Amino acid sequence: MKPTNDCFLRALKREKTDFTPVWLMRQAGRYLPEYCETRAKAGSFMGLAKNPDYATEVTLQPIDRYGIDAAILFSDILTVPDAMGLGLDFVPGQGPVFAKPVQSEEAVNNLYVPDPNEELQYVMDAVVSIRKALDNRVPLIGFSGSPFTLACYMVEGRGSRDFRMVKEMMFRRPDLFERVLDINAKAVTAYLNAQIAAGAQAVQIFDTWGGMLADGDFQRFSLKYMKQVLDGLIRENEGDVVPSIIFTKGGGEWLEDMAATGASAVGLDWSVNMSRARALIGEKVAIQGNMDPFALFGDEVAIRNAARRVMDAFGPVGTAGHVFNLGHGINQFTPIENVQILVDEVHSYSRQFH
């Protein structure tokens, strides 16, 4: 059954729409007071993510508050390696930490593809619960980290400025690293397909760290495995196409490669010139993005101008497919009233382009 507001799905399928749909990466998050309340009840971040009722609550909060055009499953990109038994924990001030990082051949040998309907059942329960709560108002996006981005955390064991241990394995033992990536690609494929089967109406692959790879290495160690995932995805569900989005932060150099993977849309970070991106790949895929998240710290006029700059750069949309988003996750200190200004501006200003 189509959502009442299917603008987001139509844009991804490059069909005509009346306005440009908008959602925000990390839209269910700490900048929202209601999120912080639910988070406090849940006790911990993973307590929140693993409880379908709480996950449903926070997923719907930005939809209810702002009239955003798509909901995104509340979860974390690291649920998959957690389900592989690596022991995910969120340490205050440090972010995600794995108890058993993958730093030896033996550790790689022990990796396996988790059954998404076993170890990750809580995610599928959340998808079902969210779909029910959304009641077809807007579509639900499922997501996963990219095989490379998951490998970054799995090998390093935590976030890092430079992921030196990851690069060391990549340069010293590319064979070993590629085994990790292959397992991750299989795990992500199964995971996203389970989300789709449970009710996700589009999926996004977050390649948060692909941008730290050299040209050539990106294609070999990140893009190839995203394509492997895309090739294995369920194409249709509930009688409709399930569009896919790939987003590599810092991937502006590789837009044409990304557009050739078979993804429905390519997400851009804010450093990319939207006009150039459209000229390069606008005939092949929809484009998502790409306002600087910090533009939301400006005054009302500045926010409207920053949003318009993105839409002006994209130009008349027709069937090119533009999904408005930030170029990265919304910052936790964003003034909440400014998000409403942005959403309203995108909805109203974009009509002239449709």
Next chain:
Amino acid sequence: MKPTNDCFLRALKREKTDFTPVWLMRQAGRYLPEYCETRAKAGSFMGLAKNPDYATEVTLQPIDRYGIDAAILFSDILTVPDAMGLGLDFVPGQGPVFAKPVQSEEAVNNLYVPDPNEELQYVMDAVVSIRKALDNRVPLIGFSGSPFTLACYMVEGRGSRDFRMVKEMMFRRPDLFERVLDINAKAVTAYLNAQIAAGAQAVQIFDTWGGMLADGDFQRFSLKYMKQVLDGLIRENEGDVVPSIIFTKGGGEWLEDMAATGASAVGLDWSVNMSRARALIGEKVAIQGNMDPFALFGDEVAIRNAARRVMDAFGPVGTAGHVFNLGHGINQFTPIENVQILVDEVHSYSRQFH
């Protein structure tokens, strides 16, 4: 007087050379045991940078050890804001911290352009001392942080993942932020000109953080002020042209804009495809870069292949001007013997392209 080995300067001037010159960003640094010894004698990082004898010692270490084709003044990009009285300190585990960050209109009003031959005399003394010690073996590169990159540290007061306070000032009070940038541009111009007068034979502007700006904002808040600096630089000294290099990490989107500033060369980080860069800007400027610093963690064959990949992508050099470098500073954990493999490989493999 021309250096005995003037390959680096010739490449920047886009003259024919016999091989591709190589130097490494942060080549005088913690990966070298002899550096660590000098650093221990100096007691602190700024103690090292502010003592011309020590600065000379460490500047020459990678030249003596590896036969690198250019020396770069040992100093820090934050000497200029330190000379503005902001109180620079290096806190273990935290990096640079300013005692008096620039976070109010009053603080901006108090900023001034330091006299490079007063507050920064120690840098000029180091330049003179290094030139003497080099005895014209290879040229000496002077450098500064870009006006925007200096502003990042000045406003935030320290390093940061997202420089939120900088972005807040930029979006809320662009007028104030532009005043900081204008003062920085004047200060950097005077600083680099003093380095040139003291003996620096080329200069590089490090725009470490320009890549976190949105397209459009980069041109307005970073590039414009680098151009202001370049426009004010001394063009000739000691009877030779003084070439300039601008390097924006994450600036791959803006190569053509960077090549139009009047800089002699544009530096690339490792995400940029060297063939594409040459096609875009190779007719206008020399190009510096761009191997992934972590490729130095591979085995000998992997290092040689990574170096060759860069040179192959550049192709026959002629008078196009290629300076081999890493795409960012060398990592402190780099195995020292691997740097020799790289330098030798660049010197030998590149001959076929000249």
